[in-house]
Amino acid sequence: MTGLPDTPGAGGLQRRRDAAEAAQHHLITAVAPLSVIACPGAGKTRTIVDRHCATPAGQPVGRAIASFTRVAATEVRRRATALGRTDLLQHPHVITTLDGFFWRFLVRPFLLRDDSRPAFRHIETWRDAPPELRRIDLTLSQGKRARFDLAEFDFRYPGGDDAPVASLPGRHRYADGRHRLSDAQIDRVCRLAETRRHQLANNHHLLTGEEVRKRATFYLRKHRQQLARTLPARFTELVIDEAQDCSDVDVDLIEQIGALGLPVLTIGDPDQAIYSFRSDGTPACSRLFTTGTTITLSGNWRSSTTICRLAATLRTGPARGTDTALADHHDSAHPVWLLPRHQNTELAAFAALADAAGIPAGDRFILAHDSRALPGTTANTRRPPTGHTEALIWAVTVLRRRTPDQRARDIADKTLRAELLRFWFTAAGTATERDNLDRFGIDTHHLTRLAAQVLTDLPDLGMPAADWCTQARDLLTTLRPPSAIPAPKGQLSAPSGKGSRKASSLARLGAAAGTADDTRTGTIHSVKGEQADAVMVLFPDDDRATQLITRWATGSPAPGTEESMRVLYVAVTRARHLAALALPPALIPDLQQKLEGHGIAVKTSGPA
C-alpha cells in the first residue's frame, strides 16, 4: 500500500483519514503471525494498545508485548487504567522490554542454582552493576593509569557461542584526555572490559542484554521441545514493538520463537533501524518484515505533507512511496529550510523561523548525529565522573537541571542512589542496589524519599567545593538510615587543590547544555520515538557529513552512509510542522536541487 492520492479539500482529508483508520482497525483483529510496517506518526503504539485492550477480561492465556523502550509499556498502562482494565497489565499478560522477554522466558527458567555464588540478576545496563566491580584501570607507562567504567563500553554479541565483543564508542574514546591514548591502548582496555564482563556474568551472576541473548540462544537450542510446549500454551501471541531495532541475534531468536508455535506480530519501521553499529548491509529487521503477511500503515498523523515528502527521499529500504499526511496541519505551508552552518548563526536563524511560526522553544529540537556537533557542552550528561564526590555533584547537577533527556536523568538518579548508599555503608560499592537494600534492610521507597530529600536539601553548587562537601557530609549524616553503621567519615570531600573552586565545576558539565531557552538539544538517538513542532538537524563540516549529503543528493548508495541516512530519517520524521537542516554552505545547492526535484518546497537563507 503506498500513499493515497493527494486530493485537495477537507473531504479528501476525511476520506484519507477514514482509510488510515480502517487500516489501523484491521490491525486490532488481524491474526498473527503478522508483520506491520508503520510509518512515523502512524499511531503504531496506540494500535498495539487497542489490540491489547480488545482482549476480553479473565483470560487464562495472555499476550506478551515486548518493546525496546518503555514507551509502549507506559502507553498500555495509561490506556488500560483509563479503561478500568488494569487486568491487561497483569498476569497472564506480560508487558516488558525485548531484553526482559528473553530473560524471563528463555533464560531465567534454565539457570542453575549455585549456592556458592550470588543469585542471578538481570540488569539493564552495566550501570546497574556495583560501582567497584565496574572500574577498570589501564596501566600506562611511567606508573600512570587511565580509569574506565565498564558502563562506558558498548558490547555486541555476535551470535552463536562467541563472547560479546567490547568497543569504546566515540564520546568515551575521547573524553578526559583519553584522546592521547593510542589505538593499541584502547584495544587493550576493550579486551580488559571483555574479561571483566565475563567475570561479572560467570562469577557474580550479573547478566545484561548481551549475556541474556547468548544464553537465550543456547537454551533455545537445548530446551527447544520444552519451550515448544510451554510458550505457546502461555501466550496467544508475542507482539514486538519497534521491531526495527532488532539485531541479527534478536531476529534469530524471534524467528525461533515463532517456529516454536507462538505467533509473532512484529511492528516497526525498517527505515528507522539505527542500531546496526554502522553496518552497511540491510538492517537485520528486514528479515522480519519480509516473511509472512505484511500490513503497511502509511497514514502519518504527525507531520505535514512537506515533511512526509522530505522523509521519503531519505528512505534506503525497499520503495515505500510517500506517506499520507493526516494531521490537521497536513497542508502546512512551511518549506524545508536549508540553513548554512556558520559560527552558530544557524541557531539564531532557526530560532527566528520557529518564532515566526509561533512555535514555543519547548517544542523545538536541535539534533545531530553526534553530540560533538551540538552547541554547548553536552558530552557528559550521560556520563558521571569516576570520583565519588564528583559523581555526587554531577548527579545533583543533572537532576536539578531537569534535563528532558530521560536517560540522562535515569543515570543521574542511579548515581545519586549509589553514592548515598556508598556514603552510608562502606561496603555498598561491591553489590547491586537491590542486594544492598536487602543487606542493609532499607526499603527501596525509603531510599527514593531520602534521595529526593537530599536533592532538595543539599546546598547550592555555586559555593566553594570544600564548604559544599562539609555541608553535604552533615546533611547525609543527619539523614542516614537507622541501620547505617558506623558514623561515616571522610568519604565526601573535595579533591585536593580543588576545595576553593565552585562545587559545580567538579561535575564538569559546563553551563546548561544547548541554547539559552527551553529548546531541547541532543543526539538523534536520544529523541527516538518523540516528536517536536520544529526540528533542526546540525551537520558538522567534515567528511562524514559531506559523504552523507552527497549520498542523499545523488541517491546512489555509498559505503558507510546507509545507517546515517536512516538516522537522518529518524531526525526529520520527529518534526510536525517545521524541518530545517544546517549544513556546510557548499553542500546546499546539490541538496536543494535534489529536494526540489521531488517537488518539495525548499528555502535557503544566506549567512547572517
Added chain:
Amino acid sequence: MPVFLAELRLSGFRAFAEARIPLRRGVTVLLGENSAGKSGVVDAARLVTDPLDGRRTLWADPDDVSRTGARSGFTIEMTLRGSPAELAAYSDATPVSRAGSVDETTAVYTLTYQPPAGQESRGRTSWTAGSGAVDDDPDPGARGRIRHVYLPPLRDAVRELGPAGSARIRAILQQLLDNEMFVDDAGLRHDTDRFLAEVGAQLDAIAAHPVLQRAAATVNEPLARLTSGAHEHATDLGFGNADLSSLVRGLWMRMADAGVQPRQLTESGMGYANLAYIATVLTHLHAAAQADLTLLLVEEPEAHLHPQLQAVLLDFLADTAAKSQRASTAGTWLGRIQVVVTTHAPLLAAHTDVDDIVVLRRQPIPAPEPAADTTPAGPQAPLAARFTAAAIGVAGLGLTGADQARINRYLDATRSSLLFGSRTILVEGIAEALLLPALARTLLKDDPRAWTRFVGSTIVAIDGVDFGPYLRLLLTDTDAGRIGQRVAVLTDTDPGKRKDPIAALNRLLTNLNAAAVARVFAAPSTLEPELLEAGNDAFWPAWQVQRPQAGSKLRKRIDAAATADERARIIVAAMKKTRLRKGDFAQDFLDQSTISGRPLRVPPYIADAITWLVAPSS
C-alpha cells in the same frame, strides 16, 4: 495430568523445624494428635495461596517462626505438579536439576518470611519462583491462579451462618439470580432487579408497621436534639436501600433443599448446623472455575459432626475433587479441586484410602551438639522446642497392593487408631487386647508415669497372625522417620508348627532396620497356658464358667503333668476339643480376678512386652 499441590516443604515454620508434607492429588487426610502440626500444614497452604474470595485473613506472623532457636525466619516451599500444558502459566517456577535438565511437570514457589528486626513493626516476606537460581518471582499473578477455601474447625456454625456470615449466603443468592435457567414454580424468572424490587416492597411494608414507626420516632426525638447544632439527622427503622448484601443480612434464609431451615438453626443440632454451613461453602466452590487449582482445606470436620456425616462429607469431597480433575480444560481456567482434611479422629482415617493418609507426629529433637565456637545460650534458649513435627505419607512407604488392601479392610472394619499411637502393641486376638490393660495396671501399679504411657499406647488386635502388613506400615523408614515409634508384637510360639513364625517376624524387623524400635515378645506356648503357668488362681473358675463339665478332669491331668510344655499341650488340646472361645474366656478370667479379688499375675513374656513398651523415650 491435572495440576495439584504435591508437596509443602516447611522450614522453621510453627512446629516444623524441617519437614516435607506430601499431598495427594485428590484427598489428603492429615492425621495426627493435637499439636502434631495439622493446623500448621493447613496454615502454610493458606499463606502460600490466595483465598478464593480474595479476603485474606491469615498473614505471616513472628509467632509462626519455629522456636528451635536456630532460625531467624521461616520458609514455605510449595511444589505443584501437572502436565506441561497445565503448568504453562507457571513457567517462571520450573525448577532445574543439577544436571541442567528442566522438570516441566513441576513448579516451585518459595515464601520466605523474616520477622521484624529492631524497630520495624512489620516482617518482610519475599517470594522465589523456581529452584532459586534467581531469587525473585517475576510473575506473582501466576500464583494467584492457585486458591484455597478454608473451613475452620466448626465450633460455631450458627454464628457463621448468621448475619455475620452473610457473604456466603449472598453468593448462593447471587448465583441463583444470575442463573438463566432458574424459574419459580410458576415458571417465572427472578433476576436481581426483580428480586430486590419485590423484597424491597415487602420490607417497606414491614417498616411501615406502626410499632416500628413508633420506635423510629422514639429514636429520632433525642437524635434530632443531639444533632440540631450541626446537620440534623433522622433515622428510620427500615431497611435502607434493598441491595443484596443488606437483604441477606436482614433475613433468615431458607435452605429447603438441604432439609435445613436456618431460622431454626439455634434449635437444631450442631451437626446439622455445621453441615448446612459446609453446604454453603461448597456452593462457593463454583467459583473454582475461575482458578487453576482450588485447595479445599477442611480442619477437623469431626468437631460437632456426627460420625456418619463425617464419612458422607469425606465421600462428597473426594467425589468433588475427582470430578474437577476429569473436567475438560479447553481454553478456560483449569478448575481443579484438591482437598486437604485434618483430623484426629480414627473414623475419618478409617474411611479413607490408607494411601491418602499423611501421618503427622511430633518427634523429639536430638539435643544439639555444642559447637566449638558456641556462644553462651541467649535468652531464647530456654524456649527452644524439644519437639519437631514430621510428616509421613503412607503412599510414600512403598507398601504392596496386597498390604494396602489388608490395611484398608482392617481399618474400615475396626476404625482402629492403628496410625495414631506413638507406642503400639500388636496382638493376635481380642483375648490379648482385653487382658493387656488389666495386666498392665497390675504390673505398673507402682509406676504412674509408666501407666500413663501405657494408656497413651495403642493396642491393635489383628485377629490373626499375619503381622507383616501392619509392621511394614508402622516401621518402614522414611526421611521423616517411621509412623510407629515403638512397636511391640505379642504373639504365641505355637510349638509344633513346622515354620518358625517368630524367626520370620524378627527377620522382617531386621529387614526394616527396625530392631531398635520394635520387638517381638512370644509366649512359650499360647496365652491361656501362660496365664495358668503364671499362677493365676482365676484360671480354673473361669474355665469352670466356660466349660462346667470338663473342668475338674482337665485340672487333674494338668496337676499330673511334669513340665510346662506338657501342661500347655494339654490345655491347648482341651481348648481345641471343647471349642473354647478365647475372647469369652478372657472376659471370664478378668471377672474372676478383678471382681472376685483373686490376684492377677502377669505372665513373664507379657510383663516383658509391657515393660519394654512403656520404657521412657530415649
